Amino acid sequence: MNTVTAVAPTLAPAKKDRQPKPLPPPNSDFYELYETLNADELATVKRVRAFMEAKVAPVITKYWVEDAFPFELLPAVKELGIGGLAMKGYGCVGGSLALLGFVQMEIARIDPSFATFMGVHIGLAMGSIYIDGSEEQKQKWLPPMARWEKIGCFGRTEPLVGSGAGAGLLTTAKREGDIWVLNGQKRWIGNSPWCDVSIIWARDVADNQVKGFIVENKTTPGFSVEKIQNKIALKVVQNGQITLRDCRVPEANRLQADASFRDTARVLRMTRYLVAWEATGCQMGAYEHALKYAQERLQFGKPIGSFQLVQDLLAKMLGNVTACQCMVARTAQLQAEGKLGDHHAALAKAFTTVRMRETVAWAREIFGGNGIVLDYDVARFFADSEALYSYEGTYQMQNLIIGKAITGLSAFV
Numbered sequence: 001m002n003t004v005t006a007v008a009p010t011l012a013p014a015k016k017d018r019q020p021k022p023l024p025p026p027n028s029d030f031y032e033l034y035e036t037l038n039a040d041e042l043a044t045v046k047r048v049r050a051f052m053e054a055k056v057a058p059v060i061t062k063y064w065v066e067d068a069f070p071f072e073l074l075p076a077v078k079e080l081g082i083g084g085l086a087m088k089g090y091g092c093v094g095g096s097l098a099l100l101g102f103v104q105m106e107i108a109r110i111d112p113s114f115a116t117f118m119g120v121h122i123g124l125a126m127g128s129i130y131i132d133g134s135e136e137q138k139q140k141w142l143p144p145m146a147r148w149e150k151i152g153c154f155g156r157t158e159p160l161v162g163s164g165a166g167a168g169l170l171t172t173a174k175r176e177g178d179i180w181v182l183n184g185q186k187r188w189i190g191n192s193p194w195c196d197v198s199i200i201w202a203r204d205v206a207d208n209q210v211k212g213f214i215v216e217n218k219t220t221p222g223f224s225v226e227k228i229q230n231k232i233a234l235k236v237v238q239n240g241q242i243t244l245r246d247c248r249v250p251e252a253n254r255l256q257a258d259a260s261f262r263d264t265a266r267v268l269r270m271t272r273y274l275v276a277w278e279a280t281g282c283q284m285g286a287y288e289h290a291l292k293y294a295q296e297r298l299q300f301g302k303p304i305g306s307f308q309l310v311q312d313l314l315a316k317m318l319g320n321v322t323a324c325q326c327m328v329a330r331t332a333q334l335q336a337e338g339k340l341g342d343h344h345a346a347l348a349k350a351f352t353t354v355r356m357r358e359t360v361a362w363a364r365e366i367f368g369g370n371g372i373v374l375d376y377d378v379a380r381f382f383a384d385s386e387a388l389y390s391y392e393g394t395y396q397m398q399n400l401i402i403g404k405a406i407t408g409l410s411a412f413v
């Protein structure tokens with residue numbers, strides 16, 4: 001008789017007495033992408049994760065339901081050490097654009113609204129000044145924005161001009177000596193109902209070129225903003241409709257390095273790339289919630305995660321998450337190599353947001369009826385993903401950018 005099999009029954013407890021093996025905790029970093037970060041970067045990402053899990057997760061659904069921004073969290077945000085991430089000098093913390101991507105992914109993993117608030121302030125508002133501002137403008141505006149003392153927004157979309165912004169904005173800028181007079185409206189502007197500084201894009205009536213202006217919301221005569229009500233997505237983000245009526249802005253507040261729509265596009269290339277990270281984080285959150293639920297929810301006397309068809313959904317979700325993570329990581333490398341083009345950023349935004357829509361729908365499905373109530377978080381990801389899919393250029397607009405690059409033929413009208 002084989003001695004191993006002879007003694008084994010006395011060493012191991014009978015099968016029925018054995019403790020069930022602990023189930024693996026949900027982990028959306030299947031290909032260990034976070035291991036590509038260095039120790040400092042990882043520490044930043046872990047700090048953000050701890051903040052999001054401890055401070056934001058417990059309260060965010062309440063704010064979402066109330067359609068309100070959690071101002072109570074801002075003091076803790078200031079302590080995170082992420083003010084002006086990916087920007088050098090001017091009181092900004094620096095770091096790579098990849099690190100900013102990881103941070104945005106991490107924030108969206110808990111709450112896409114909070115990631116959008118950050119993306120608008122750091123990416124769009126500070127990014128516009130950093131990319132298109134003069135040295136003097138950077139010195140003046142970026143330090144208080146990096147300290148979160150002044151919060152910014154970015155006004156490009158208009159009530160009548162969304163996807164077609166590149167073909168011509170209706171908001172006008174007319175120079176009168178050292179003053180620019182702005183007239184028009186901006187719609188959907190995130191943070192605008194309460195923030196301090198707006199980057200407003202307007203068409204110069206003299207040369208028909210788009211120019212950027214730094215407008216102080218609370219003190220500039222002719223500037224007013226109304227909160228957009230009744231949204232079904234990203235309800236924590238306060239979006240506004242801005243009206244500019246003979247709004248007078250000094251020449252010193254015109255973004256000096258911005259001369260045309262192409263300069264605006266440099267900002268959008270960076271922020272579209274960030275939305276791809278957010279869309280990836282949104283899927284990570286939905287997948288982790290769904291996996292945990294599948295491990296705990298019993299039907300037919302068994303965890304639903306033990307059923308083959310549920311495992312199929314989970315595996316497909318993880319495939320989407322992992323593919324998107326690898327894609328955004330590669331776009332970060334292209335950016336670091338100075339090779340990231342509009343078409344690369346567009347493909348990342350288009351692909352990750354489509355996969356996100358699929359992933360959050362499967363996550364919601366795993367929750368059955370509970371998937372449509374906010375108490376289980378996954379409904380929030382499901383709703384919020386719709387806004388991420390459409391903002392910063394719709395799916396169709398991204399594909400037109402990609403189509404132009406790969407065919408050499410422009411389908412833009």
Ligand SMILES: Cc1cc2nc3c(=O)[nH]c(=O)nc-3n(C[C@H](O)[C@H](O)[C@H](O)COP(=O)(O)OP(=O)(O)OC[C@H]3O[C@@H](n4cnc5c(N)ncnc54)[C@H](O)[C@@H]3O)c2cc1C
Nearest residue numbers: 154155156157162163188189190387390391392393394396
């Ligand atoms: C929650 C949220 C936050 C936002 N935040 C900001 C912000 O902070 N700042 C800002 O400036 N903007 C912001 N936006 C605006 C956003 O970028 C626009 O909604 C987006 O660009 C689409 O514009 P639109 O809504 O006017 O849709 P439209 O341009 O009217 O498009 C409607 C539909 O028609 C399709 N379409 C249009 N033209 C074509 C074409 N040529 N071929 C094929 N299909 C076409 C579009 O893809 C879309 O499906 C935000 C939007 C949302 C929803």
